[in-house]
Amino acid sequence: MIPRHLQIAFGILLLAVLGMGFYVGRIRGRAQQAEPAADSRPVAPPAPGPTERVTLYVANDAGGILRAQAASIPLPYARQQRAEELLRALLDIYLGKDSPHPLAVGSEVRAVYLVDPGLVVIDLNAAFANGHRSGVLEEELTVTSIIQTLAANIPDILRVKFLVEGKERDTLAGHADLSTMYDTIAVSQLVAQMQ
Amino acid sequence: MGFSRSNAFRRLRLWARSRTATRVLALVLTIAIVPLHSADEKHIVIYAPGTTFSLPVTDRDGREYVGLLESVEPLGTVSARVDGTHWKLRYNDGESDFTASRNRARVRGHDMDFPGNFLLENNRGLVPLVSLGTLLPRILNASVSFNPVSRRLFVGNVATHFTAQLSKTTPPRLLMNFTAPVNPTIATEPGRLRMSFTREPLVAPGTPTLTFDDKSIPSATYLENNGVAEITVNGGTPLMASFSNDGRTITIAPVPQQPPGPPQAPAPAQNLPSAAVPGNAPKAVPANATHYYAVIDPSHGGDDRGVALSDSLAEKDITLSLARRLRQEFESRGIPTLVLRDSDVNVPLDERAAQTNTAHPTIYVALHAASDGKGVRLYTALLPSGVENNGPFVAWDTAQTRLLPTSKAAAQNVAAEFQRRQLPVRTLQAPLRPLNNLTTAAIAVEVAPASGDVADLTQPAYQQNVASGIATAIASMHNQLGGAP
Numbered sequence: 281m282i283p284r285h286l287q288i289a290f291g292i293l294l295l296a297v298l299g300m301g302f303y304v305g306r307i308r309g310r311a312q313q314a315e316p317a318a319d320s321r322p323v324a325p326p327a328p329g330p331t332e333r334v335t336l337y338v339a340n341d342a343g344g345i346l347r348a349q350a351a352s353i354p355l356p357y358a359r360q361q362r363a364e365e366l367l368r369a370l371l372d373i374y375l376g377k378d379s380p381h382p383l384a385v386g387s388e389v390r391a392v393y394l395v396d397p398g399l400v401v402i403d404l405n406a407a408f409a410n411g412h413r414s415g416v417l418e419e420e421l422t423v424t425s426i427i428q429t430l431a432a433n434i435p436d437i438l439r440v441k442f443l444v445e446g447k448e449r450d451t452l453a454g455h456a457d458l459s460t461m462y463d464t465i466a467v468s469q470l471v472a473q474m475q
Numbered sequence: 476m477g478f479s480r481s482n483a484f485r486r487l488r489l490w491a492r493s494r495t496a497t498r499v500l501a502l503v504l505t506i507a508i509v510p511l512h513s514a515d516e517k518h519i520v521i522y523a524p525g526t527t528f529s530l531p532v533t534d535r536d537g538r539e540y541v542g543l544l545e546s547v548e549p550l551g552t553v554s555a556r557v558d559g560t561h562w563k564l565r566y567n568d569g570e571s572d573f574t575a576s577r578n579r580a581r582v583r584g585h586d587m588d589f590p591g592n593f594l595l596e597n598n599r600g601l602v603p604l605v606s607l608g609t610l611l612p613r614i615l616n617a618s619v620s621f622n623p624v625s626r627r628l629f630v631g632n633v634a635t636h637f638t639a640q641l642s643k644t645t646p647p648r649l650l651m652n653f654t655a656p657v658n659p660t661i662a663t664e665p666g667r668l669r670m671s672f673t674r675e676p677l678v679a680p681g682t683p684t685l686t687f688d689d690k691s692i693p694s695a696t697y698l699e700n701n702g703v704a705e706i707t708v709n710g711g712t713p714l715m716a717s718f719s720n721d722g723r724t725i726t727i728a729p730v731p732q733q734p735p736g737p738p739q740a741p742a743p744a745q746n747l748p749s750a751a752v753p754g755n756a757p758k759a760v761p762a763n764a765t766h767y768y769a770v771i772d773p774s775h776g777g778d779d780r781g782v783a784l785s786d787s788l789a790e791k792d793i794t795l796s797l798a799r800r801l802r803q804e805f806e807s808r809g810i811p812t813l814v815l816r817d818s819d820v821n822v823p824l825d826e827r828a829a830q831t832n833t834a835h836p837t838i839y840v841a842l843h844a845a846s847d848g849k850g851v852r853l854y855t856a857l858l859p860s861g862v863e864n865n866g867p868f869v870a871w872d873t874a875q876t877r878l879l880p881t882s883k884a885a886a887q888n889v890a891a892e893f894q895r896r897q898l899p900v901r902t903l904q905a906p907l908r909p910l911n912n913l914t915t916a917a918i919a920v921e922v923a924p925a926s927g928d929v930a931d932l933t934q935p936a937y938q939q940n941v942a943s944g945i946a947t948a949i950a951s952m953h954n955q956l957g958g959a960p
Binding site: 396414416460462 | 528779843847852872906908911
């Protein structure tokens with residue numbers, strides 16, 4: 281026979297455990313509401329300026345080609361912001377559902393700098409480079425797609441340099457050379473072969 | 476993607492610092508570097524810790540002017556606004572107020588006079604060039620040294636000094652030691668070797684003319700003009716420069732005379748000077764070494780696995796397997812072949828290029844493997860347009876320029892052979908190192924599965940077919956490549 285006081289104590293402990301479980305469950309539910317699902321894609325801020333028709337050069341893995349794709353996006357007047365918006369639109373395609381050339385989740389262009397006249401420096405984030413699929417053609421499609429999209433829509437871009445997290449990097453994912461400056465004329469000629 | 480202007484330039488400065496010494500060494504032996512500006516236009520060059528930049532100088536009423544905002548923009552957080560006839564500049568925490576057509580400004584609470592009027596053109600503030608020497612120390616709150624004649628301005632303690640000492644060895648050598656790595660453009664002409672320093676904050680030695688008691692290298696002169704410092708070494712014989720000590724030492728010496736020997740008919744690639752190797756000294760090829768007609772480069776190796784073709788299959792293993800088969804195919808056709816790695820080791824890209832250039836082969840074949848697509852993709856170097864390697868040195872990054880047509884012909888020939896074998900094939904240019912660093916005809920072969928199944932890549936029959944196709948095509952064009960196997 282279990283003494284009565286032990287039965288009462290056991291009952292209180294059981295209620296306490298159930299109560300704690302309910303409380304923890306609520307807290308976790310609130311935390312999940314506060315932190316949305318892990319989607320680290322960049323959040324596009326509203327871009328001022330009128331909507332303009334632009335040409336994006338979109339890589340397509342199926343045929344290993346680049347396709348010129350018309351798009352209407354709001355573009356600011358400043359060249360630097362225009363470059364950023366163009367790349368944002370391009371990456372939205374690559375990061376979207378049914379992407380023709382998927383990039384790693386969290387891939388982002390951190391910033392675009394227009395340095396010397398004609399020189400553009402594109403700073404990619406670590407997720408972009410570290411998560412990029414390795415392969416000569418896969419990497420080449422990414423690099424040429426970005427360069428040609430900028431060169432086709434922003435006049436007077438002559439050279440493009442890539443950084444990753446603000447630093448130089450030898451290759452994108454083991455193949456495409458990032459140590460050099462890309463000549464947009466040479467890339468345009470290459471893109472003509474890739475269409 | 477948001478960022479502040481100051482952050483942007485901080486990142487760029489970090490980028491500039493992070494450029495490795497090997498890159499510097501590679502570029503110093505080039506005659507084609509990215510110029511800061513055209514030689515015909517007037518420019519001022521501003522050297523500051525972590526950055527060097529050039530600005531155009533414009534003439535107004537017979538006086539030289541420069542944009543003030545542009546002069547300080549790369550150095551800190553800057554903004555400017557127009558308020559009527561006033562142009563207000565904010566640099567970091569300091570305010571400056573300029574008035575159009577006036578030669579007085581208020582900078583950080585102090586009135587300052589300068590020679591010539593301030594000009595306001597399309598909301599852009601222009602100041603007389605000579606006034607930078609007095610305005611910038613106050614605006615930047617830093618020490619500034621300015622030479623308006625040569626249009627070179629130094630912010631803070633950034634100067635690079637040098638010494639020159641003649642070593643009376645045989646042959647004599649002029650040792651020039653710099654306090655920081657340098658990367659001059661080098662040009663040679665009869666009787667002199669000229670080094671132009673466009674980005675380095677080089678400052679004059681004690682005397683502009685240095686004399687040495689030697690017939691081969693009698694003197695050197697220093698001069699600076701339009702933002703460029705220049706050292707000219709005068710020589711009684713043709714001179715050459717070599718670099719060491721991470722770009723801090725330049726050694727000038729007479730060009731060695733070729734020893735007499737039996738005449739040879741070298742392949743076109745052999746007529747080119749070897750591109751210098753950044754960082755790694757090229758491995759010397761003994762005088763009696765075999766002349767390799769072909770160099771095979773199995774890409775990746777060691778901790779660089781390349782593409783993960785499957786859970787257990789790495790690109791580096793397929794390329795090595797293909798390389799061994801290709802060597803066998805070449806050698807069965809009497810083609811002496813060098814394989815750059817014959818085991819699972821990591822060979823840096825620069826070293827691969829160095830070994831190839833030093834071996835002076837007629838053709839270089841890099842091997843890659845891919846899981847995507849079908850068949851074979853052939854690549855030649857993607858090079859900047861309009862680059863020419865004229866002169867005694869070859870630019871490391873564009874060493875392939877002169878050989879590119881031959882490389883493309885080789886790629887086309889290999890593609891034709893694969894088509895005959897009914898293998899899907901595609902030719903492209905690609906930004907794929909070390910193709911652009913090579914002074915020989917160079918192609919890269921990326922082998923994808925024949926049917927789309929990655930397992931194809933490990934099939935001996937498929938590998939043999941690919942290797943045989945490459946070897947057959949290369950062997951068939953030895954006349955076009957210019958060397959006999």
